[in-house]
Amino acid sequence: MKSVLNHSKVAGISSKEKNEFDFALEIELLKKEKNAVILAHYYQEEAIQSIADYLGDSLYLAKQAEKVDADIIVFAGVHFMAETAKIVNPSKKVLLPDLNAGCSLADSCPPIDFAAFKAQHPEAIVVTYINCSAEIKALSDIVCTSSNAVEVINSIPREQEIIFAPDKNLGRYLIKETKRNMILWDGACIVHEAFSFDKIVALAKEHPQAKFIAHPESESQVLDIAHYIGSTSGLLNFVQEDPCDTFIVATEAGILHEMQKRCPSKHFIPAPVEDDTCACSECAFMKLNTMEKLYLCLKNETPEIILNETLMEKARLPIERMLAIK
Ligand code: 13P
Ligand code: SF4
Numbered sequence: 001m002k003s004v005l006n007h008s009k010v011a012g013i014s015s016k017e018k019n020e021f022d023f024a025l026e027i028e029l030l031k032k033e034k035n036a037v038i039l040a041h042y043y044q045e046e047a048i049q050s051i052a053d054y055l056g057d058s059l060y061l062a063k064q065a066e067k068v069d070a071d072i073i074v075f076a077g078v079h080f081m082a083e084t085a086k087i088v089n090p091s092k093k094v095l096l097p098d099l100n101a102g103c104s105l106a107d108s109c110p111p112i113d114f115a116a117f118k119a120q121h122p123e124a125i126v127v128t129y130i131n132c133s134a135e136i137k138a139l140s141d142i143v144c145t146s147s148n149a150v151e152v153i154n155s156i157p158r159e160q161e162i163i164f165a166p167d168k169n170l171g172r173y174l175i176k177e178t179k180r181n182m183i184l185w186d187g188a189c190i191v192h193e194a195f196s197f198d199k200i201v202a203l204a205k206e207h208p209q210a211k212f213i214a215h216p217e218s219e220s221q222v223l224d225i226a227h228y229i230g231s232t233s234g235l236l237n238f239v240q241e242d243p244c245d246t247f248i249v250a251t252e253a254g255i256l257h258e259m260q261k262r263c264p265s266k267h268f269i270p271a272p273v274e275d276d277t278c279a280c281s282e283c284a285f286m287k288l289n290t291m292e293k294l295y296l297c298l299k300n301e302t303p304e305i306i307l308n309e310t311l312m313e314k315a316r317l318p319i320e321r322m323l324a325i326k
Pocket of ligand 1: 056057058059131145146147189215217230231232233252
């Protein structure tokens with residue numbers, strides 16, 4: 001493999017030249033030169049998923065981040081994921097191609113307000129979904145993802161009062177699954193709240209043979225009609241193992257790429273959203289990362305995730321408690 005371009009020229013090249021630039025090849029070369037690895041979430045654009053060293057859901061990626069022994073981790077995902085990687089493996093340089101790649105769920109839980117909410121329930125154990133900032137993790141007792149949330153809740157004694165934050169939809173789903181009465185923070189994901197119950201019902205009537213599957217961040221009336229509810233990796237396993245050949249999928253549309261790759265003969269239909277004029281089933285934050293930004297961040301080693309040591313220490317404990325469970 002040989003680079004076709006002088007790396008230093010790229011930042012200022014024209015869009016025509018950019019079209020001819022082989023970002024995948026250049027990223028591969030930079031990865032070797034700098035001893036870097038790319039961790040990517042299933043919601044990233046297809047080209048990014050294809051060049052990732054590790055592709056997975058948020059739990060898998062947190063576990064891989066902890067084990068990485070390369071010098072640089074490029075996190076092709078959103079800010080809270082890159083932050084988690086830095087917290088579990090602080091000696092590594094963690095890069096995020098676009099620092100604006102946030103998360104509506106994380107944004108729905110400001111630390112000052114959450115600290116006040118927590119103070120109203122001094123006896124409660126705080127369980128937080130990993131989709132939150134390091135400051136919120138530092139205020140938590142244990143973290144979970146949608147892959148292990150049931151196990152995490154079940155690990156807490158039954159009589160113990162629990163606060164669950166920030167996702168109220170996942171929280172409601174967990175209350176049903178675990179039969180625990182938790183105090184919920186009022187946060188939500190804009191992508192998973194965009195799905196239209198009525199349109200899903202109409203689509204299911206058009207495809208009576210299809211199974212409807214959903215991520216637990218979706219609203220409860222949507223979850224109530226799902227044949228299967230699971231995290232991104234749970235959904236992927238389900239479509240592989242289930243004999244059905246058509247699925248209506250209510251989660252971020254990026255997952256369809258990996259579903260189609262794993263099950264080429266099956267048919268995947270993105271669940272319809274309320275507003276036909278928007279690409280609401282795509283997470284705009286996730287899609288801020290592009291091959292060009294990934295290339296530039298590896299080349300310039302910026303933007304980097306920098307966190308205060310004390311904050312990292314406080315946020316690490318609840319993540320480690322989760323990783324010890326599953
Ligand atoms: P997973 O934990 O299923 O990967 O979900 C992450 C996420 O951001 C869902 O919106
Ligand atoms: Fe956050 Fe929702 Fe995007 Fe997931 S899909 S990263 S929860 S905004």
